[in-house]
Amino acid sequence: MTMDTDDKILEKSKEWEEKVLKPWISKRPERKNNFLTPSGILVKRLYTPLDQKGDYLSKLGFPGEYPYTRGIYPNMYRGRLWTIRQYAGYGSAEDTNYRFRKLLEAGQTGLSMAFDLPTQLGLDPDHKLAFTEVGVVGVSLFHWKEMDLVMSDIPIQKVTTSMTINATAIELLSMYIATAESRGISTSELDGTVQNDILKEYIARKNYIYPPEFGIRYAVDLIEYSSKNIPNWHPISISGYHIREAGADAILEVAFTLADGIEYVRKTIERGISVDDFAPKLSFFFAAYTNIFEEIAKFRAARRMWAKIMKEMFNAKKPESMMLRFHTQTGGAELTAQQPEINIIRTTLQALAAILGGTQSLHVNSYDEALGLPTEKAAKIAIRVQQVIAHESGATDTIDPIAGSYYVEWLTDEIEEHAWKILYDIERMGGMMKAIEVGYPQAQIAESSYRIQKRLEQNDLVRVGVNMYYEPDWIGTTEVFKVNPLVRDRILQRLAKYKKERDNSKVEGSLSRLRNAADKENVNIFPYILDAIKSGATVGEVSSVLRELWGEYKEPSLF
Structure with missing residues (x-):
């Protein structure tokens, strides 16, 4: 854009404000003085080409090329849709196998396994601390033959399986390998992911076992072994989702997730492994909340930042090493127990944001999850949400359809700029391990959580059915799922x-x-x-x- 054009837009903008906008607002005032995103970014009334920073090629480029702002694959969803991957697991191995098969019948294209707390914390079901939690929030898996039962009648060499497991990730992946080998299937045929992100456990989720020094050794051992012996497996899912769910805003989610990623890359390189030998199999995991535009901008900023980190900080050469591949789950913390059916609307918006943001895999929360584990009906509706967006919305017909929006491009730049500042602070501390030891990310999340809660209580942020349009006599028909204690x-x-x-x-x-x-x-x-x-x-x-x-x-x- 030429200077003459910029001057003309600026001149016209001032004219519009004086002659059109002000007279209108004097008669019809705006709803509030300040419009803020959930992360606290001040949103202007209008965006124009004057809000764009940098040139097109350096900031956006083309899909499948550095800096990957517009997507990591050249034709995105025009070629292949994202993996529809519903997170599921409860009770015994047989119970979870039944739910998995039902989800696959409904059109799910990848499995995502939830484990109960004893399994996550390395306790067998007969441990005195495990008794009340066996099979409650996920499946109980304690022996490799239990994994075999979970995967009964499921061709594990033909599906991708994601396991949300961290402190016992090697044990659970070993069970999966043992199951495959018992069926005559080679590890070279296995495709999937173990979360294996222990840093975010210390920061946000708290399901750790060992001190950080040993926790990171355990995680990197898995990355190293997998890169050499399980070629199609993703040995880590660097997870911003739990950071967001703990109370972080979108900016902190990006910054802390990428800082964790830097730490894992650094520690793996210290093993003497070339970055291009393992980086192509790194994966990420983000949340999708309801403010569509902030979420889209967040995903685009994270993708651009990771490409720059890998290229300039770690001297990666392979394009695949610079690609941020990510799974998305809709925001669990935004689900409400009040008027739960409205959660279908929320998760649809969140799923749309993830898809417009370029996700590779997606889990849509069931509308009843603020009340308990999802029922079979609710889980099937969550799959249908993805299928309607995929086939009816038009969002998959063109690549990166939201690109070029003056607002989205400006917001992408804003999130990136704020996130870089946090990353630089963490690097000055000596990296994320050191930052965790002094409590920096924990304190930032607590502060963010307090700020967001305060805005909710002041009705500056709205939750329909909770702090606005609340109906105490709302009579829902939501069935609540309960695990059989037997x-x-x-x-x-x-x-x-x-x-x-x-x-x-x-x-x-x-x-x-x-x-x-x-x-x-x-x-x-x-x-x-x-x-x-x-x-x-x-x-x-x-x-x-x-x-x-x-x-x-x-x-x-x-x-």
């Missing part, structure tokens, strides 16, 4: 049977070898955990060995 008995009986029938000397030998390996700094423990799992050891037994050696992390009091 399932626990079945699980405990099967665990006792496994332990009785296995070769205990073989198990003890494998655990002893694991103990020796974990006690040495430069030994990758993945092969030893895999051997223990194949030998019949349980998740709790493997974790107990590592707990004895590494200890358990106790978070310091920060407030």
Whole structure:
């Protein structure tokens, strides 16, 4: 755009404000003085070409090319739709297998496995601390044959499976490998993801076991082993979702997620592995909230920033190493127990934002999840939301359809600029590990959460049915799903049977070898955990060995 054109737009803008806008507003005042995004970015009344920064080629470019602002693939959804991946899991292995098969029948194209708290924290179902949580918020998996049951009648070499597992990620991936090999399937045929992002556990989710030094070693061991032995597997999903759900705004979500990514890349390179040998298999996980434009801008900013980080900070050469591939889940914290059917509208908007933002995989929350685990009906509706957007909305007909919006491009720049400042602060602290130790991200999330809650209480942010249009006598028809408590008995009986029938000397030998390996700094423990799992050891037994050696992390009091 020429200077003459800029001057003409500026002149016309001032004329419009004086002759058109002011007389109109004097008779019809605006709803409020300031319009802010949920992240607190001040939104102007109108955006024009004058709000654009930089030239087209350097800021946007073309899909499938650096800096990937417009998408990581050349034709995006005109070629292949995103993976429809509903997060599911509850009760016993049989219960979850039934739900998986129903979701696949409804058109789901990838599996996403939820685990109960004992499995996530390395406790077997018969542990005294596990009793009330067995199978409650996810499936109980403690032995590789339980994984085999979960995947019964499902061709695991033909589906992609994502596992939301962190502190016990190697154990669960080892179970998946053991299941595949028992069916004559090679690890080279497996495709999927383990979350394996322990840094965000210390920051936000809190389902860690070991102190950070050992937690990061465990995570990088998995990345290293996978890059060499499981070629199609994504060994980590660097997760901003939980950071957002803990109370972070969109800017903090981008900054902290990318800072975690930098830490994992740095630690893996320190192992002597070339960045281009593992970076193409790194994946990310973001939330999608209801403010469509801020979310779209967030995704575009994150993609552009990661490309620059990999190219300039880590000297990556392969284009695939610079591509930010991400899964998205709609915002659980934005679901309301009040008037729950309205959540279908929220999740539809959130899903649309993720798709317009260029996601590779998507989970849409079920409308009843503020009340409990999703019912089969609610989960099927969540799949239908994705299918309607895919086939009826027109959002997939062209690549990056929102690009060129003066507002979205300006907002993308704003989010990027704010996120870079936070990243630079973290780097000055010595990286995300050091920042976690001094409580920086935890404090920032707490402050953000307080700020957002205050805006809700002051009605500056609106939740329909909660702080506006609330109806105390709203009568819903929402069925609430509950896990059968008798399932626990079945699980405990099967665990006792496994332990009785296995070769205990073989198990003890494998655990002893694991103990020796974990006690040495430069030994990758993945092969030893895999051997223990194949030998019949349980998740709790493997974790107990590592707990004895590494200890358990106790978070310091920060407030």
